[in-house]
Amino acid sequence: MKGSGMKDSGMKSDTRILVFGATSAICHEVLKLYAAQGASFFLVARNHDKLGAVTDDLVARGARVDGSCCYDFNDWEQHEVAVRQGAQNLGAIDIAIVAHGTLPEQAQCESSSAALKACMDDNFTSAAIVAEACAQQLSRQGSGALAVVSSVAGDRGRKSNYAYGAAKAGIDTLLQGLQGRFSGSGVKIVNIKPGMIISPMTAHLKHGAIWATAADIAPDIQKAIASGRKVCYVPGYWRLIMFVIRSLPTTLLAKLPI
Amino acid sequence: MNGSWGGLPIAAADRILERDWRFETLPKLSPTDSVLPYGLGRSYGDSCINSHATQISTRRLNRLIRFDAQQGLLQCEAGITLDEILQVVVPHGWFLPVLPGTRFVTLGGAIANDVHGKNHHHAGSFGCHVQSLTLLRSDGERYRCTPQENAALFAATIGGLGLTGLLVSAEVKLVPVSSDQMEVEDLAFSSVEEFGQLSRDSTEWEYNVSWIDTFARNGQVGRGIFSRARHAHNSGTLKPGRRPRIAVPITPPVSLINKWTVDVFNRAYFARRKQNKGLQYTHYQPYFFPLDGIANWNRIYGRKGFYQYQCVVPRVGGEAVIEALLREVNRSGAASFLTVLKEFGEQRSPGMLSFPRSGLTLAIDFPNRGERTRNLLASFDEIVQSAGGALYPAKDARMPATLFTSGFPRLQEFVSEIDPKFSSTFWRRIQQ
Ligand SMILES: Cc1cc2nc3c(=O)[nH]c(=O)nc-3n(C[C@H](O)[C@H](O)[C@H](O)COP(=O)(O)OP(=O)(O)OC[C@H]3O[C@@H](n4cnc5c(N)ncnc54)[C@H](O)[C@@H]3O)c2cc1C
Ligand SMILES: NC(=O)c1ccc[n+]([C@@H]2O[C@H](COP(=O)([O-])OP(=O)(O)OC[C@H]3O[C@@H](n4cnc5c(N)ncnc54)[C@H](OP(=O)(O)O)[C@@H]3O)[C@@H](O)[C@H]2O)c1
Numbered sequence: 001m002k003g004s005g006m007k008d009s010g011m012k013s014d015t016r017i018l019v020f021g022a023t024s025a026i027c028h029e030v031l032k033l034y035a036a037q038g039a040s041f042f043l044v045a046r047n048h049d050k051l052g053a054v055t056d057d058l059v060a061r062g063a064r065v066d067g068s069c070c071y072d073f074n075d076w077e078q079h080e081v082a083v084r085q086g087a088q089n090l091g092a093i094d095i096a097i098v099a100h101g102t103l104p105e106q107a108q109c110e111s112s113s114a115a116l117k118a119c120m121d122d123n124f125t126s127a128a129i130v131a132e133a134c135a136q137q138l139s140r141q142g143s144g145a146l147a148v149v150s151s152v153a154g155d156r157g158r159k160s161n162y163a164y165g166a167a168k169a170g171i172d173t174l175l176q177g178l179q180g181r182f183s184g185s186g187v188k189i190v191n192i193k194p195g196m197i198i199s200p201m202t203a204h205l206k207h208g209a210i211w212a213t214a215a216d217i218a219p220d221i222q223k224a225i226a227s228g229r230k231v232c233y234v235p236g237y238w239r240l241i242m243f244v245i246r247s248l249p250t251t252l253l254a255k256l257p258i
Numbered sequence: 259m260n261g262s263w264g265g266l267p268i269a270a271a272d273r274i275l276e277r278d279w280r281f282e283t284l285p286k287l288s289p290t291d292s293v294l295p296y297g298l299g300r301s302y303g304d305s306c307i308n309s310h311a312t313q314i315s316t317r318r319l320n321r322l323i324r325f326d327a328q329q330g331l332l333q334c335e336a337g338i339t340l341d342e343i344l345q346v347v348v349p350h351g352w353f354l355p356v357l358p359g360t361r362f363v364t365l366g367g368a369i370a371n372d373v374h375g376k377n378h379h380h381a382g383s384f385g386c387h388v389q390s391l392t393l394l395r396s397d398g399e400r401y402r403c404t405p406q407e408n409a410a411l412f413a414a415t416i417g418g419l420g421l422t423g424l425l426v427s428a429e430v431k432l433v434p435v436s437s438d439q440m441e442v443e444d445l446a447f448s449s450v451e452e453f454g455q456l457s458r459d460s461t462e463w464e465y466n467v468s469w470i471d472t473f474a475r476n477g478q479v480g481r482g483i484f485s486r487a488r489h490a491h492n493s494g495t496l497k498p499g500r501r502p503r504i505a506v507p508i509t510p511p512v513s514l515i516n517k518w519t520v521d522v523f524n525r526a527y528f529a530r531r532k533q534n535k536g537l538q539y540t541h542y543q544p545y546f547f548p549l550d551g552i553a554n555w556n557r558i559y560g561r562k563g564f565y566q567y568q569c570v571v572p573r574v575g576g577e578a579v580i581e582a583l584l585r586e587v588n589r590s591g592a593a594s595f596l597t598v599l600k601e602f603g604e605q606r607s608p609g610m611l612s613f614p615r616s617g618l619t620l621a622i623d624f625p626n627r628g629e630r631t632r633n634l635l636a637s638f639d640e641i642v643q644s645a646g647g648a649l650y651p652a653k654d655a656r657m658p659a660t661l662f663t664s665g666f667p668r669l670q671e672f673v674s675e676i677d678p679k680f681s682s683t684f685w686r687r688i689q690q
Contacts, residue, residue, distance in 0.1 A: 036349075
């Protein structure tokens with residue numbers, strides 16, 4: 001038995017999406033929106049069990065999953081293979097999303113070189129290599145959008161988390177360069193800058209009024225990708241907050257507990 | 259948030275742990291610690307709280323596992339909300355078989371309280387539609403439970419107040435709909451007796467519920483609006499609703515609900531609804547969840563919070579009991595903002611501690627004025643207990659153990675299925 005109604009929320013699409021960091025909470029919320037429109041995915045993540053749970057969810061929501069692979073993203077030689085496999089399985093890539101990252105304790109990054117290196121590896125080196133590999137594929141196609149999740153933390157070095165901030169600022173700069181390189185072409189480079197978002201990454205922090213949920217910001221991210229926006233603060237009010245923080249004199253910033 | 263909806267002063271848990279993935283294990287507990295699953299805290303009292311111990315927040319266990327859009331079978335992780343489920347299934351022409359008055363409850367919470375809706379007389383309670391569930395217990399095992407497999411654990415977990423283990427996932431049978439619209443008719447009644455007559459005359463309607471004007475005086479006690487509804491077959495649209503926007507941003511120091519505001523509200527409400535407008539059409543969301551439009555409305559009761567009192571009394575003689583309760587409210591001069599009356603049908607769920615049963619159910623809420631409010635509620639207890647009724651644990655923060663024991667005859671059977679490491683403030687209170 002089946003209700004007589006037809007699916008009428010949003011049109012069916014056959015968008016082909018390659019995803020790095022598919023098990024991230026923020027990313028998953030965005031993928032849910034595409035899944036409801038019938039998108040096809042090639043999913044890349046680190047943890048097999050988590051990826052299984054995300055895959056089940058996306059399929060149940062109406063997506064097609066045309067393959068996946070699991071490895072640690074610091075295993076940098078795998079990225080090109082994964083991109084090629086994704087492009088092959090999907091036919092071509094309309095959207096590539098890069099969403100993985102880790103939020104280390106700043107104090108630890110100061111006292112432990114290993115922690116600092118891990119922060120740079122997880123948030124900069126791996127993301128840079130993935131982004132380049134995706135850009136190469138989009139360049140070959142001459143079309144498609146690459147969306148990378150950086151962070152408002154990259155907008156200004158602050159004593160409370162400059163290690164993470166520096167890695168994200170590196171991604172920022174890389175994306176600016178890519179935007180220059182692909183300017184005027186069919187390839188769009190989208191820099192997503194989340195503010196403070198409730199997710200497993202921030203579960204240990206105290207959540208106040210400026211926090212948003214991953215579900216809150218997902219529609220804005222999808223819109224930014226659709227329109228090829230160069231920089232997208234989510235939620236939008238972070239654009240203003242970061243404008244203020246970037247404008248603060250260094251001496252004043254140093255006195256603030258942020 | 260990790261408290262309960264009534265905002266009463268109930269000691270919090272020592273730690274709240276999140277579970278992000280369904281394959282994760284239960285936390286390690288010290289020999290003196292205990293654990294309680296926590297959904298969205300839409301229970302009003304202490305049944306979703308484990309004071310000075312551990313709670314597990316399930317909100318991240320909100321993934322779909324399998325959706326059979328042909329058969330209308332949906333398997334999900336237990337922390338998904340009914341809102342999230344409706345968003346997915348409505349566009350495919352499916353609907354949840356039972357909905358409480360808010361869509362912001364989790365699947366696990368809906369099962370653990372065996373929640374009921376306005377269609378109890380047609381569909382029974384939520385537990386009647388659960389096909390299977392997976393329970394993670396403190397022995398480290400996962401138990402798949404159905405009416406056949408691990409049947410006792412299945413029956414104990416439906417309405418089991420989170421005490422039989424952590425619900426990890428469940429499968430629910432959906433019902434087909436052809437429109438997102440409801441066909442609604444409101445009728446005024448002037449006494450509980452008239453309510454009873456309307457209720458008997460309206461059994462054909464899928465959804466029946468009534469609002470009582472607790473501010474009506476003397477001869478008018480028991481007047482109200484009977485609202486009956488069914489899914490419309492009129493239009494082809496199948497759009498799920500939107501998320502709420504308006505919020506009550508701060509908790510006022512004192513309750514904004516008092517005699518005067520309630521009086522004004524009730525007069526306005528009744529004046530508006532009383533004119534018989536015949537059949538009205540409305541989207542399902544405002545029909546099922548009128549209060550969800552205002553996020554955190556519970557905060558208007560101020561810092562001391564409020565009590566909700568929901569009882570069920572047997573059909574036979576039930577109208578007189580309800581009238582006695584309403585007279586008691588009236589005599590006390592207490593203000594109840596929302597008073598809801600409904601007739602439950604015969605269908606019982608498998609749940610051992612299931613609250614819904616054939617009879618009349620009345621829900622009343624009162625701002626917490628301390629001793630005064632508790633004495634009033636104690637006077638209700640006497641009426642309910644001598645009528646052979648029961649109180650709803652999801653709404654309770656104070657019922658005496660004797661009333662719980664007399665209201666839930668399968669209690670002993672239930673106790674043997676409890677997980678030894680699971681407990682709640684409600685459970686400890688009721689055992690004293
Ligand atoms: C405005 C409003 C209207 C309401 N209307 C109705 C109504 O019409 N009918 C009705 O029946 N109820 C109604 N309720 C009550 C509400 O439906 C129940 O209290 C429901 O159980 C709340 O779900 P929750 O997810 O918030 O669970 P919580 O309140 O957080 O927890 C409820 C119980 O479920 C247990 N639990 C939660 N998750 C799990 C899990 N994963 N595994 C095992 N146990 C778990 C908890 O331990 C606790 O015992 C209403 C509540 C509100 C606020
Ligand atoms: N939450 C915020 O407030 C916030 C703010 C600004 C920016 N961001 C950024 O948003 C993105 C998503 O974060 P989130 O909030 O969704 O947190 P999340 O749920 O914890 O997601 C982070 C994801 O990154 C993956 N990951 C980390 N290191 C990896 C590695 N070496 N190899 C492969 N995968 C790796 C994690 O995989 P495992 O699950 O296997 O560990 C996880 O899936 C990140 O880039 C983060 O920096 C978040």
